[in-house]
Each structure stands twice: as structure tokens, then as C-alpha cells.
Amino acid sequence: MEMDALQLPMLYGRVAIAVAALSHALCATFIVGSSVIGAATETIGHVTQNPRFERLSRLIAFTLILTTAGISFLGVTFVFLLNIFWPQFWSHLFHIMFWPLLLEASFFLAEAIFAYTWYYSWDWANQHPSRKRWHLAFGWSAAASSLIAMLMIDMVASYMLTPRPPDDTWAKLFNPTMLYLDTHRIVGNLTWTGFSLAGLYAVGFLRSSREVDRVFYRWAGGVCFLIGFGALLIMPAIGYQYLLRVRHIEPQAFYTLMLGARSWLFDLVAVLYSALVLFGSLYIWRSVRAMSTNDEGGTARRALPISLLVLAVAGLILSQPYQLQHIPGMQVLTDRLINPLGKMQPNKYFALAFLVVFGLMNWLFFFRSFADRFPWWQGQSGTEKERSSPGLLITLSLCAMLMMLTMGWARETARAYNGYLIYGQVRLEDERSTYEGVKNNAATPEAAARRPVSP
Amino acid sequence: MIDYGTALPAIQIPLLGNSAAVGLFSLLHIVLAALSVAFMLMAPLxxxxxxxxxxxxxxxxxLTRFTVVVFSxxxxxxxxxxELMIGLFPVTTMWMWNHFRIPILFGVASFMLMLLVLYPYYHFWERLRACSITLHIALGAxxxxxxxxxVFMLDGMGAFMLTPVQEAGMxxxxxxxxxxPLVIHRMVGNFMIAGYTLAAYGAWRxxxxxxxxxxxxxxHLLYRGWTIGLGAFLLQPFTGLLxxxxxxxxxxxAHExxxxxxxxxxxxxxxxxxALVFLGNDLLTKHVRTLTGNRQRWLDIGFPALAALLVLCAAYPELRRVCVYLLIxxxxxRLADSLAKTPTGAALFPSTVRSVALGLALLSVLLYLTMGVIRESSRRPDxxxxxxSLQDELRHQARMEGALR
Known part of the structure; x- marks a missing residue:
């Protein structure tokens, strides 16, 4: 059976796969995050009998089912594109990771069933108190299914960067970076989903005309921001552990990302992280400042401006690139190859520590403000200053989205830049016959002999 | 391509077997997809x-709510x-997708446009209708x-697997x-199961x-659904013959x-x-015939006898066709004669209708799926x-094992 050569530059295939993978991943991570946050907010609402949480979880459920519909089709598209542009890699990876991939799809099916049941049985559940437990079970089942589906796909994704022998089932599934990647992604999903939901409710706030809706959206945006910002502060610790593993197992990939040709991507992640902490703290300051002046929140009002200043300086240092030569277009501005300010140790470590510690302090101020007698989210409508807070939430959600995309790209490019689709096992070059026909088929013995094989 | 220095056995789905596993998920998908396609076409009308x-x-x-809910x-x-196809039949899957890549990309683009239109159509139903009903209907259309x-692209790929055209463009x-012929046959089949399913839902509720x-x-749902289901069902033998x-x-x-x-x-x-669907439809209108005194007792016996004869003639295409056309x-x-004498509201009521309508829905789905299985089986061992052929798949597995070893 002869395959038609695609007769395209390989770059086209790489771009198509990258676009499909990133858009798929963006929605998939949102589903994991929103199913967990949605189930949690409904549970809090049920326990505290707070109708605001009930309304919030219902809104989250609505976004969840819309995303589930979108992602399921993006998933099909992604699989189609993989089979068209990288058929040899895909069929080999499938042969090695058949069960995790099949289980991933099966748990996503379960997630879709539970999520739809959850959303469409809301009115039914509210008719009788005993039904509410069933309803909560639907929500948590959707969340659990999406988390397991993600675990399965993380087995595959981590295997591609740090593979083990394919016949050793446990070693390949629980490869050296699997747990680190999964933990990193769970927290990352909460960050991105928290910020993006906050951004959505900021839009809802700007669009709503009734005061009761504006108060709700302001509160909902604050709650989702609290989740996103809290998770953001945990990210560096997990990310650091993850990178340490990559450094030990695949030093070439680590080098590419931290000091090599793709280090500019990690610089971009640092810029976005700094922006998220800084803008998030600015949002907290604006919210706390909007509280009615009384004894409550006095410490926060005094500490937050200082904190913002420290964060701005720390963010500036963290964002400094070290290897200037690898930043596209930088040669136009300077001939220097290295920027000493951008050294990881000690500059960036200190900067990161300040960002996390001061960010945490601000988060605690914000968390406490929800319990005040005159909360910040009530009774500030119509003032000029409040209009910037929804804008900040939207900015934060866009930054979070960019960071998710950049981190995904960074992880994939650490392999692809060194020519691998599965590190040390399958190379991009092996797929050349798909594009140019059998004349350069890397599967032939001669081609296989030419290709270096990693240990 | 790969030199792992290790061995990885061929994938085998336990209990079910590889072909049945692909078949099972295909059929589950096809039922929901067929209903969704028919409902999407029916909704704006x-x-x-x-x-x-x-x-x-x-x-x-x-109808639109059903489509949206079952979509994911x-x-x-x-x-x-x-995924099962890629894992279990990689040679066929890779070859087919390689040879249909442009139509697939075209289909994907069209499907995305459909999603972009369908969701506002459903989720902003009242709001858009308040602006303009015509605009809303146009969105559904x-x-x-x-x-x-x-749909046409997938049917084309399915038809190609049975009657391939070589030395040609995509x-x-x-x-x-x-x-x-497959597009027509399946589309009418979609309407058949959608109609009977709608009728079953109406009867049950x-x-x-x-x-x-x-x-x-x-x-009203029962009547509308049954009309559509029956209309499509009566057309199916002709599209099937084609x-x-x-x-x-x-x-x-393959035909042989x-x-x-x-x-x-x-x-x-x-x-x-x-034969059972013919009998089910006849049962559904028995009440009307009783109401109008239009019993036609000789046919009350003759109709089931003819249906039984159809089953007995299954192996003889000419006789089978004669029976089918007679039953149609x-x-x-009988329907025209009875319905002309009674208002349609009374036509489909009451008591036994629910179980007959549910039975018809189930039978129509079974009929639809059986046709799919027959079509797929007729290619075997290719x-x-x-x-x-399946031999190529086995050879590929062996090569893969060799490469891994």
C-alpha cells in the first residue's frame, strides 16, 4: 500500500499540529479546572446554604458543558491531524501507549456524561433536598473523570519527554516525570481556569445592567480570582521540582529550555508570571481600597502599596533574560550575549521568592476581606475606580491563557528542537517520508543505519 | 524507525476481539450521530x-436540545x-486518512462552522427569536x-472502502x-430512526x-415522529435497492x-x-381501523402472513422484493383508507401505542445498525x-514486533 506523499514542507505539519494541540490543551485544561471548581463551589453552597455559590456553580457548569462540546470536536480534529501529518510517529506511540490513550478517551466520555447530567438535572435536584446529594455526586464524578483522563494523557505526554523501555509497562506509565507533570498541570489548570472564569465574570459585570447582577458578578469574579491567584503561587515550587527531574533525566532538553535556543520561551513565562502576580496584587489592592473606611482592612490598605512596589521590582528581575543571544531580534538592540542581571542564582531565585511570599501575603489579605462586615464587593457601583477592576481581571485571564500556551509550547519544543518526537526514540526526521515519499523513507534499513540511536 | 531493544506484543482486546471492539464503538457513535443529523435537519423545518x-x-x-446534549x-x-482504529488497524486507518486528507480537512472546517452556528441557535433561542424569527430559522438551516x-465526506470514505476507485484524485x-446511493440510503435511514425515536418519546411522555x-x-410529537419514521421506512426499500x-x-x-x-x-x-417494523406500523393503526369500522379482516390475517413469508423468503432476493413491495x-x-375517515388526533391512541412505539424505535435502530454491519462485513477479509486486507494488518503487527525486538 503506497501512501501519497503530502508534498508539503514539514513546517506546515508542525504548525498544524501545534495549533491543534495548543487549542485542544487550552480547552481540556479548562474542563479539568472548571469541573473541580464547579463541584467545589456547589458543595460549599450546599453546606453553607449560600445561594451565591449555587448560582456560581451553575454558571461554571454551563461553561463546562460548552467547553466539553468544543473540546470533543477539537480532540477529533487533533487525532485526524496527527494521523495525516505524523502517521508513523502516531501509530508507534499508539502501539506503545494504547491503553492509556483509550482510557483517556473513555474517562472523557464519562466526564461528558456526568457533566451534562449535572447541568441538565439542576432544576430536578432543587425540587427535593434528597436529590441534591445525587446532584453533587454528578458534579464530583465529572471532576474525578476529568482528572483521571488528564492523568492518562500525562502518562503519554511525560513518556514522550522521558521515555522508558516500552515493554516495561509500569516504568513507561510511571516514567520519571509523570507525577511531576501531572501535579504541575493540576495546579496549572486551577490557575488558568480560576483566572479565565474571573475574566468571564468581569465581562458579565460590565454587561449587566441590574445592580443585583453586578454585585453577584463582582463577587463571583473575586472568588474565581482567589482560586486562580492561590494556585498561581504554588506553581513555582512544583515547576522547580519538575524541571529538576527533566534536568537529571534529559539534560539536553533542560539545557535547550533554560540556557539554549528556546530559553527565550522560558523568559516569556517569567514575564507572564511576574505580570500575573503584579496585576493580581493590583486587583487586590483596588478591591480592598474600595471597602468602606473603618477598622477592617486597615493593615491591608497600609501594606499593599509597599507590597506592590516590592513585587514590581521582583517581577522586573525575574523577567530579565540571561542568554540575550537567543532572544529573536535582540541582536538589533545589543551585541551583548549575556545579561548578568538575569542570572538564575541568586537573582531570579530571590525574585521568585519575593513574588511568592508577598503574593501570598496579598492573597491572605484578599481572603480575609471576604469575611468583613462590609465586604468590598458590595455597594461600590457607579464609581469610576471600580471600572478598572473588571479590566484587570480580563487582563489577568489573557495573561494566564498566554502563559498556558507558552508553557505547553516550551515543553514540546524542548523535544522538537532537538529533533525528537519521542525523546531518543522517534525523530522528526523519521516522518520525512510522509512528506516527501518513499525515496527518503527513514524506515528503510539504510536510513535506520544512518540515524543515531539514543541509549 | 524505532530501536528499543525490547519486544512489545500485538494489541489484542480481551473478550471482545479487535474487530468487535471497533464495531461496538462505531455502532454506538453511529446511532447518536444519525439521530443528531436528522434532528438538525428537521429542527429548522x-x-x-x-x-x-x-x-x-x-x-x-x-430536537435541537437533544442534538446539543448528545453532541459531546x-x-x-x-x-x-x-483511537481503536489507529491502534488495532493502523495500516487501513493511516492509508485511508492519507488518501482523503483534503476532504477530511474540508469536512472539519465545515463541522466547525456548524458548531459556531448551532450553539447560538440553541443557547440564544428566545433572545434571537425576539429579534427575528426568520433570522433564527436561517441560523438553524x-x-x-x-x-x-x-456526513457526505464520511459516507464517501465508507463507500470507497467497498468500491474503491484507484488512480484518481481525492x-x-x-x-x-x-x-x-449510500448517502441517500443512510440519510433516509437517519430520518427513519429519528422519526421512530421521536414517536417513542412522544408516546412514552x-x-x-x-x-x-x-x-x-x-x-403531537408521537404523530409527527411516526409520520416521519413511517415515510422514511417506506422509502428505504427503494433506496436500498438502488x-x-x-x-x-x-x-x-462483494454483493455475492x-x-x-x-x-x-x-x-x-x-x-x-x-418484517417486524411492518407489523409494528400496522399494529399502531389498528385502533384507527377499529374506530372507523374499517377492519378489513382478511388483511388482518393476510398482512402478518405476508410478513412471515418475507422472513421465509430472505434467501431469495426476487421473492423477498416482491413481498416487501406488497407490504409497502x-x-x-390501509393507512390512507383509515386515516381519511378519522381525524389524525385520534389516529394513534391510546393504550397499546406506547409499547408499540417503543418497540418500533428499537427495531428501527436495530435495522439501521444491521445494515451498517452488513456493509462492513461484505468487504471481509479486506x-x-x-x-x-486483514493480512496486511497482521504483517504490519509482525513488522512492528520485529522492529521492537
């Missing part, structure tokens, strides 16, 4: 009719199906239009001899409407294996379901007739 009849407007909303489940079932390229491959005021609405004749002309050996090969029992099962003629005549 009912909404248009709903300008005069509010029941039809509500029906359009129910149906698509994920498709993902599982595709647009969603229905955008789903068609996807679009010519899609436009293979059995493509159009009409018997327990909760709010008594809703009973006429559910009766499809069978095209297969006979393009791939006589359908009739007499190891998968012939599927054909007998199909004929049995066909009798069904139309996966793409005359091009790729």
Missing part, C-alpha cells in the same frame, strides 16, 4: 412550521472509535447545511460508484405527561458474499427486523476492498 403551530416550535427546540458524548465515542459536507475517490395540559403536545444494484454493478463479488457468504445471517436478521403497498393503502 419544524420551527418554520411553528410560526402557525406552537407545538412545532416547541418540537424544534426539543457522540463525538467522544467517535474519538474512541478512531445554516447549521443543518454545514453538517452535510461532514475528490474522485470520494465520488466512487456507491457514494451517492403522553402516557405520563405529568401536567395534563401537555398531553396534546406529546400526542444501493444494492450499484454494489452489484461495481463489486459483484453478502447474499451467500458467512455473513448471510446478518441479512436474515435484517429481513426479520424489516398494503401499508400505504478492509479496503482489493487494496488492504
Amino acid at each position: 419544524f420551527e418554520w412550521k411553528g410560526r402557525k403551530n406552537p407545538f412545532d416550535r416547541d418540537l424544534a427546540l426539543v 458524548v457522540s463525538t467522544v465515542l467517535a474519538v474512541i472509535m478512531v 445554516l447549521a443543518a447545511f454545514f453538517i452535510l459536507p461532514w 475528490w474522485e475517490r470520494l465520488h466512487n460508484p456507491t457514494w451517492l 403522553a402516557s405520563k405527561p405529568g401536567d395534563p395540559g401537555l398531553e396534546p403536545y406529546y400526542q 444501493y444494492a444494484l450499484t454494489i452489484h454493478r461495481a463489486a459483484p463479488d 458474499s453478502l447474499m451467500t457468504g458467512p455473513y448471510a445471517p446478518w441479512l436474515y436478521a435484517q429481513v426479520l427486523f424489516l 403497498g398494503l401499508t400505504v393503502w 478492509t479496503v476492498r482489493g487494496i488492504i
Whole structure:
């Protein structure tokens, strides 16, 4: 059976796969995050009998089912594109990771069933108190299914960067970076989903005309921001552990990302992280400042401006690139190859520590403000200053989205830049016959002999 | 390509076996997809009719809600199906997708447009209708239009696997001899199962409407669904004949294996379901005949006898066809005769209707799926007739094991 050569530059295939993978991943991570946050907010609402949480979880459920519909089709598209542009890699990876991939799809099916049941049985559940437990079970089942589906796909994704022998089932599934990647992604999903939901409710706030809706959206945006910002502060610790593993197992990939040709991507992640902490703290300051002046929140009002200043300086240092030569277009501005300010140790470590510690302090101020007698989210409508807070939430959600995309790209490019689709096992070059026909088929013995094989 | 220095055995699905696993998820996906396609096509038409009849407007909303609700489940079932195909039949899957990549990308683009239109159509139903009903109907029609390229593309790939066209471009491959007959046959089949499913839902809800005021609405659903289901069902033998004749002309050996090969029992099962659906439709209108005194007692015995004869003639195509056409003629005549004498509201009521309608829905789905199984089986042992066989898949597995070793 002869395959038609695609007769395209390989770059086209790489771009198509990258676009499909990133858009798929963006929605998939949102589903994991929103199913967990949605189930949690409904549970809090049920326990505290707070109708605001009930309304919030219902809104989250609505976004969840819309995303589930979108992602399921993006998933099909992604699989189609993989089979068209990288058929040899895909069929080999499938042969090695058949069960995790099949289980991933099966748990996503379960997630879709539970999520739809959850959303469409809301009115039914509210008719009788005993039904509410069933309803909560639907929500948590959707969340659990999406988390397991993600675990399965993380087995595959981590295997591609740090593979083990394919016949050793446990070693390949629980490869050296699997747990680190999964933990990193769970927290990352909460960050991105928290910020993006906050951004959505900021839009809802700007669009709503009734005061009761504006108060709700302001509160909902604050709650989702609290989740996103809290998770953001945990990210560096997990990310650091993850990178340490990559450094030990695949030093070439680590080098590419931290000091090599793709280090500019990690610089971009640092810029976005700094922006998220800084803008998030600015949002907290604006919210706390909007509280009615009384004894409550006095410490926060005094500490937050200082904190913002420290964060701005720390963010500036963290964002400094070290290897200037690898930043596209930088040669136009300077001939220097290295920027000493951008050294990881000690500059960036200190900067990161300040960002996390001061960010945490601000988060605690914000968390406490929800319990005040005159909360910040009530009774500030119509003032000029409040209009910037929804804008900040939207900015934060866009930054979070960019960071998710950049981190995904960074992880994939650490392999692809060194020519691998599965590190040390399958190379991009092996797929050349798909594009140019059998004349350069890397599967032939001669081609296989030419290709270096990693240990 | 890969030098792992290790061995990895071929993938085998336990208990079910590889082919049955792919078949199971394909059939599950196909049922939901067929219903969704038919409902999407029906929704704007009912909404248009709903300008005069509010029941039809509500029906359009129910149909769209079904489509939206089952969409994700149906698509994920498709993902599982595709993953199984890649894992278990990689040679066929890679080859097919390679040879249809442009139509696939075209179908994907069209499907995305459909999604972009369908979701506002459903989720902003009242808001958009408040602006302009015509605009809203146009949105629904647009969603229905955008789903068609996807359906036609998949039918083209399915038809190609049975009657491939070699030495041709991608679009010519899609436009293979059995493509159009298959498109027509499946589309009518989609309407058949959608109609009967709608009728079953209406009958089930009409018997327990909760709010008594809703009973006429559910009766309306039952009547509409049954009309569509029956209309499509009566058309199916003709579209099926067209499809069978095209297969006979393009791939006589495949046609022969359908009739007499190891998968012939599927054909007998199909004929049995066909006979049962005829009987179910007849039962559904028995009440009308009683009401109008139009008993036609000789036919009350003759009709089931003819249906039984159809089952007995399953192995004889000419006799089978005669029986089918006679049954179609009798069904139309008895219906026309009875319905002319009674208002349609009383036509489908009351008591036994629910179980008969549910039975008809189940039978129509079984009939639809059996046809799919027959079509797929007729290629065996090839996966793409005359091009790729199951042997090629085994050879690939062996090569893979060798490479891994």
C-alpha cells in the first residue's frame, strides 16, 4: 500500500499540529479546572446554604458543558491531524501507549456524561433536598473523570519527554516525570481556569445592567480570582521540582529550555508570571481600597502599596533574560550575549521568592476581606475606580491563557528542537517520508543505519 | 524507525476481539450521530412550521436540545472509535486518512462552522427569536447545511472502502460508484430512526405527561415522529435497492458474499427486523381501523402472513422484493383508507401505542445498525476492498514486533 506523499514542507505539519494541540490543551485544561471548581463551589453552597455559590456553580457548569462540546470536536480534529501529518510517529506511540490513550478517551466520555447530567438535572435536584446529594455526586464524578483522563494523557505526554523501555509497562506509565507533570498541570489548570472564569465574570459585570447582577458578578469574579491567584503561587515550587527531574533525566532538553535556543520561551513565562502576580496584587489592592473606611482592612490598605512596589521590582528581575543571544531580534538592540542581571542564582531565585511570599501575603489579605462586615464587593457601583477592576481581571485571564500556551509550547519544543518526537526514540526526521515519499523513507534499513540511536 | 531493544506484543482486546471492539464503538457513535443529523435537519423545518403551530416550535427546540446534549458524548465515542482504529488497524486507518486528507480537512472546517452556528441557535433561542424569527430559522438551516459536507465526506470514505476507485484524485475517490446511493440510503435511514425515536418519546411522555395540559403536545410529537419514521421506512426499500444494484454493478463479488457468504445471517436478521417494523406500523393503526369500522379482516390475517413469508423468503432476493413491495403497498393503502375517515388526533391512541412505539424505535435502530454491519462485513477479509486486507494488518503487527525486538 503506497501512501501519497503530502508534498508539503514539514513546517506546515508542525504548525498544524501545534495549533491543534495548543487549542485542544487550552480547552481540556479548562474542563479539568472548571469541573473541580464547579463541584467545589456547589458543595460549599450546599453546606453553607449560600445561594451565591449555587448560582456560581451553575454558571461554571454551563461553561463546562460548552467547553466539553468544543473540546470533543477539537480532540477529533487533533487525532485526524496527527494521523495525516505524523502517521508513523502516531501509530508507534499508539502501539506503545494504547491503553492509556483509550482510557483517556473513555474517562472523557464519562466526564461528558456526568457533566451534562449535572447541568441538565439542576432544576430536578432543587425540587427535593434528597436529590441534591445525587446532584453533587454528578458534579464530583465529572471532576474525578476529568482528572483521571488528564492523568492518562500525562502518562503519554511525560513518556514522550522521558521515555522508558516500552515493554516495561509500569516504568513507561510511571516514567520519571509523570507525577511531576501531572501535579504541575493540576495546579496549572486551577490557575488558568480560576483566572479565565474571573475574566468571564468581569465581562458579565460590565454587561449587566441590574445592580443585583453586578454585585453577584463582582463577587463571583473575586472568588474565581482567589482560586486562580492561590494556585498561581504554588506553581513555582512544583515547576522547580519538575524541571529538576527533566534536568537529571534529559539534560539536553533542560539545557535547550533554560540556557539554549528556546530559553527565550522560558523568559516569556517569567514575564507572564511576574505580570500575573503584579496585576493580581493590583486587583487586590483596588478591591480592598474600595471597602468602606473603618477598622477592617486597615493593615491591608497600609501594606499593599509597599507590597506592590516590592513585587514590581521582583517581577522586573525575574523577567530579565540571561542568554540575550537567543532572544529573536535582540541582536538589533545589543551585541551583548549575556545579561548578568538575569542570572538564575541568586537573582531570579530571590525574585521568585519575593513574588511568592508577598503574593501570598496579598492573597491572605484578599481572603480575609471576604469575611468583613462590609465586604468590598458590595455597594461600590457607579464609581469610576471600580471600572478598572473588571479590566484587570480580563487582563489577568489573557495573561494566564498566554502563559498556558507558552508553557505547553516550551515543553514540546524542548523535544522538537532537538529533533525528537519521542525523546531518543522517534525523530522528526523519521516522518520525512510522509512528506516527501518513499525515496527518503527513514524506515528503510539504510536510513535506520544512518540515524543515531539514543541509549 | 524505532530501536528499543525490547519486544512489545500485538494489541489484542480481551473478550471482545479487535474487530468487535471497533464495531461496538462505531455502532454506538453511529446511532447518536444519525439521530443528531436528522434532528438538525428537521429542527429548522419544524420551527418554520411553528410560526402557525406552537407545538412545532416547541418540537424544534426539543430536537435541537437533544442534538446539543448528545453532541459531546457522540463525538467522544467517535474519538474512541478512531483511537481503536489507529491502534488495532493502523495500516487501513493511516492509508485511508492519507488518501482523503483534503476532504477530511474540508469536512472539519465545515463541522466547525456548524458548531459556531448551532450553539447560538440553541443557547440564544428566545433572545434571537425576539429579534427575528426568520433570522433564527436561517441560523438553524445554516447549521443543518454545514453538517452535510461532514456526513457526505464520511459516507464517501465508507463507500470507497467497498468500491474503491484507484488512480484518481481525492475528490474522485470520494465520488466512487456507491457514494451517492449510500448517502441517500443512510440519510433516509437517519430520518427513519429519528422519526421512530421521536414517536417513542412522544408516546412514552403522553402516557405520563405529568401536567395534563401537555398531553396534546406529546400526542403531537408521537404523530409527527411516526409520520416521519413511517415515510422514511417506506422509502428505504427503494433506496436500498438502488444501493444494492450499484454494489452489484461495481463489486459483484462483494454483493455475492453478502447474499451467500458467512455473513448471510446478518441479512436474515435484517429481513426479520424489516418484517417486524411492518407489523409494528400496522399494529399502531389498528385502533384507527377499529374506530372507523374499517377492519378489513382478511388483511388482518393476510398482512402478518405476508410478513412471515418475507422472513421465509430472505434467501431469495426476487421473492423477498416482491413481498416487501406488497407490504409497502398494503401499508400505504390501509393507512390512507383509515386515516381519511378519522381525524389524525385520534389516529394513534391510546393504550397499546406506547409499547408499540417503543418497540418500533428499537427495531428501527436495530435495522439501521444491521445494515451498517452488513456493509462492513461484505468487504471481509479486506478492509479496503482489493487494496488492504486483514493480512496486511497482521504483517504490519509482525513488522512492528520485529522492529521492537
